[in-house]
Amino acid sequence: MQRVVLDDAEIGRCLKRISHEILESTSGASNLVILGIPTRGISLAQRIAEQLGQIDPEFEPESGVLDITMFRDDLVAADRKLAPTVIPGGSIDDKVVILVDDVLFSGRSVRAALDALLDFGRPKAVKLAVLVDRGHRELPIRPDFVGKNLPTSITERVNVHLTEHDGNDEVVISS
Amino acid sequence: MRHLVSIADLNLDEATYLLDNAQELSRINEREVKKLPALTGKTVVNLFYENSTRTRISFEIAATRLSADLINFSASTSSLSKGESLKDTAQTLEALGADAIVVRHPMSGAAHQLAHRGWISSSIINAGDGAHEHPTQALLDALTIRQQLGAGSDLRGLRVLIVGDIRHSRVARSNVLLLKLLGASVEVAGPATLIPEGIDCMGASVSDSFDESLGRNPDVVMMLRVQRERMQGHFMPSEREYQQMWGLSRERLKRVRQDAMILHPGPMNRGFEISSEAADDPRSAVLQQVQNGVAVRMAVLHELLAGDKS
Numbered sequence: 001m002q003r004v005v006l007d008d009a010e011i012g013r014c015l016k017r018i019s020h021e022i023l024e025s026t027s028g029a030s031n032l033v034i035l036g037i038p039t040r041g042i043s044l045a046q047r048i049a050e051q052l053g054q055i056d057p058e059f060e061p062e063s064g065v066l067d068i069t070m071f072r073d074d075l076v077a078a079d080r081k082l083a084p085t086v087i088p089g090g091s092i093d094d095k096v097v098i099l100v101d102d103v104l105f106s107g108r109s110v111r112a113a114l115d116a117l118l119d120f121g122r123p124k125a126v127k128l129a130v131l132v133d134r135g136h137r138e139l140p141i142r143p144d145f146v147g148k149n150l151p152t153s154i155t156e157r158v159n160v161h162l163t164e165h166d167g168n169d170e171v172v173i174s175s
Numbered sequence: 176m177r178h179l180v181s182i183a184d185l186n187l188d189e190a191t192y193l194l195d196n197a198q199e200l201s202r203i204n205e206r207e208v209k210k211l212p213a214l215t216g217k218t219v220v221n222l223f224y225e226n227s228t229r230t231r232i233s234f235e236i237a238a239t240r241l242s243a244d245l246i247n248f249s250a251s252t253s254s255l256s257k258g259e260s261l262k263d264t265a266q267t268l269e270a271l272g273a274d275a276i277v278v279r280h281p282m283s284g285a286a287h288q289l290a291h292r293g294w295i296s297s298s299i300i301n302a303g304d305g306a307h308e309h310p311t312q313a314l315l316d317a318l319t320i321r322q323q324l325g326a327g328s329d330l331r332g333l334r335v336l337i338v339g340d341i342r343h344s345r346v347a348r349s350n351v352l353l354l355k356l357l358g359a360s361v362e363v364a365g366p367a368t369l370i371p372e373g374i375d376c377m378g379a380s381v382s383d384s385f386d387e388s389l390g391r392n393p394d395v396v397m398m399l400r401v402q403r404e405r406m407q408g409h410f411m412p413s414e415r416e417y418q419q420m421w422g423l424s425r426e427r428l429k430r431v432r433q434d435a436m437i438l439h440p441g442p443m444n445r446g447f448e449i450s451s452e453a454a455d456d457p458r459s460a461v462l463q464q465v466q467n468g469v470a471v472r473m474a475v476l477h478e479l480l481a482g483d484k485s
Contacts, residue, residue, distance in 0.1 A: 067199070070211040070241075075481055081192065082199040119208035 001175050005158075006148060008169035011131065014147030015044065018129050019051035021145050026096050029059035031124070033092055035066040037101040037113055038083040043164040044131060045100040062088040066099065071112035085116075093121040098145075102160040104130040107141035132171055134158050176478050178290040178299040181308045182352040190314075190356055191329065193474050197318050200477075201470035203240065214243035217480050220273040222264070223302070224250040224280045229441055229465065230302050230312075234277050237472035243480070246273070261285060262294050269295040275480055276300070283307035298479040306343050306371075306405070312440055313349035315471040317357060319464050320395055323436050331358035336388050337379075339399035339421055339448050342369045342410075346440045347399060351379045364388045365399075365421060368410045385421055389430045396431055397438040398423050398449045414447065423453040436460050 006014065023029060029052055036045030045063035053061025067083040069075070089095075099113055110128060117126065129145035134152045148171070152158060156175045163169050176189065185193075203209050219238040221231050231247065238245040248268070259267075261280070268276055275298040278286050283305030290299040303309040320330060335354050341347045341363050354361050355378040363374055364382040375381055382388040389396075401417065411417045418424075423437070428450065431437065437459040445451050453459060 070213040070477070080196070080478060080481060082196045084199055084202070115212065119206065119210075121207070 003173050004170050005150060005173050006132075006171035011147070011169045011171065014131060015047050016051055018145045018147060019048050019055060022048070022098055022127075022129065023052065023056060025127070025144070029056040031094075031096050032059065033088060033095045033097045033123075034063040035087070035097060035099055035117070036063060037066055037068060037099060037109060040102040040160055040162050040165060041100045042083075043162050044102060044129075045098075048098070048100060048129065060088075063100075064088045066113055066116055068109060068112040068116045071116045072109065073112070074106075074108050085120075087120060091121055092117065092123045094124045097123045097126045098129055099126060100129045102131050102162075103158050104128070104133045104141075104143050104146075105136055105158075107137045107139035110141050111139050131160060132158055178286075178301075179310050179475050179479065180286045180290050180299060180301045182310045182313055182349045182356070183308075185310075185353075185356065187329070187356055190317075190353060193314060193471070193478060194318050194321060196477065197314065197467070197470045197474040198322070200473045201318070201322075201467060203470075203473075204466070210240055210242060212242045213477055213481050214238070214241040217243040217274045218272050219243045219245050219275045219277065219476065219480075220268050221245065221247045221249075221302075222268065222276050222278045223248070224278075224285075225303070226251075227279055227302070229468070230279065230309075233465070233468040234300075234302065234472050234476075236469050237476055240469070241473055241476055243274075243476065261288065262292075265289050265295050265297075269297050273297050275476065277302045279303045281305055300475060300479065303345050305345065306348070307345050308349045308352075309345040309440075310349050310353075311468070311471055311475060312346050313353040314475070315464055315467040316346075316350055316397065316438055316440070317353055318467045318471055319438065319460050320436065322463070322467070323460065324394075329358045330354060333359040333395065334391070334393045335359050335361050335395040335397060336382075336391075336393035337361065337363045337397045337399065338385055338388070338423070339365050340369045340401050340410075341365045341374060341399070342371045343402045343405040344399050348377070350397065351377045355379075362388055362391070362393065366411055366417070385427065386430075389427060392432050393435065394432070395436045395438060396423065397440075398453075400440065400442065401444060401448050418447055422447060423449045425450050425452045428453045428456060431458065433458075438464060441465070 034049045036042035049061045049063035052059045064086040067085045127144040130143045131147040133146045159172045277300045279302040285304045286301035361379040363379045
């Protein structure tokens with residue numbers, strides 16, 4: 001059984017609200033670095049960076065990528081393909097880093113992302129933005145910016161479809 | 176993928192995937208922290224029955240960069256010199272906790288035996304077996320060529336010339352297989368005594384003149400080391416004649432295309448198969464090959480050892 005929990009207009013509104021919240025919570029956009037976690041976090045990070053650029057012209061609408069493959073503790077064969085890590089501006093030292101992912105679940109990929117990030121320098125702060133928080137955390141990790149809180153059962157699947165990868169924007173829950 | 180014994184075991188997707196991952200890993204040199212935690216708690220053993228410096232050290236750096244523990248085991252300084260069999264040695268290493276064994280052996284097929292006889296369940300990486308194969312060398316050569324040409328996904332249409340002692344060269348065999356798989360065309364050139372029978376069945380064309388081959392303007396010229404240690408018998412009239420017929424001399428260097436690459440798996444015999452001018456020429460990618468060796472071996476170790484086996 002499948003159910004659409006966010007459509008394209010709602011996803012757009014979520015990302016816009018998250019962008020505003022990011023600017024509210026940080027002092028000025030000049031110090032921000034937006035990094036997406038592969039695969040769909042990359043596109044979400046891009047969209048958030050574009051929003052930030054529209055809201056605050058001071059912000060260079062640029063986002064990067066943080067590959068976490070080598071840092072995961074739950075690696076399965078299909079995930080071993082590496083992606084390039086790209087840090088806009090080349091450094092995260094003393095920056096406020098916003099990590100962006102599509103779904104927050106166990107928290108293990110965020111743990112891996114924190115480890116991966118710290119090898120590149122010492123950020124002033126790291127914050128987490130996710131489109132969907134579906135609960136069932138296995139580690140003490142919480143998001144700072146959430147598109148939608150989605151109570152799920154552990155057996156359900158949450159799939160985020162994005163135009164860049166899947167041809168359309170929607171979040172689907174299936175059991 | 177459980178083992179890497181031969182290039183022949185790889186399909187195009189697997190080879191491309193290893194090269195893509197190696198390309199990403201080659202960028203770790205630009206980072207401040209050159210270490211990744213992917214293989215924490217895994218143990219890699221270098222089991223070398225033949226002398227080797229660069230391959231052994233390259234695997235050593237690759238394993239430690241991925242946070243694996245590494246143990247070096249070389250024939251000359253161990254119980255291997257007391258006559259222990261390959262099987263007993265491998266089983267001992269596994270009992271000591273080896274997750275992967277990197278093996279170099281003078282006998283063709285040694286790595287295959289370790290991987291497929293059922294003696295042990297560790298992952299086996301072939302680091303050169305006799306005159307058979309040296310798959311990580313072929314992968315690092317392909318990565319070097321790909322970087323030069325702008326990291327496309329295959330080498331379609333590229334012409335590669337491999338020159339020298341093809342008969343004793345596992346590097347040549349692995350390279351012919353991999354370059355063909357990636358879509359390149361391969362020509363081998365060397366004295367008739369050092370061209371093995373059947374190399375044409377692997378898909379390489381055979382030339383008996385270095386000068387004629389150079390006239391066909393190859394994109395890559397790969398010089399092989401003359402393996403004096405494997406030549407008992409009369410494979411060449413004299414070293415001087417070999418050097419004149421098959422060495423990449425200063426004169427031949429002028430005939431290599433300006434945008435071509437010169438590769439050599441090392442160690443180089445300067446002044447014999449390759450002149451100093453050629454070795455130090457800007458077209459020579461010898462040091463880039465060494466750097467890529469670490470990245471390729473990291474990619475292979477990661478593929479064989481990371482995560483769950485299923």
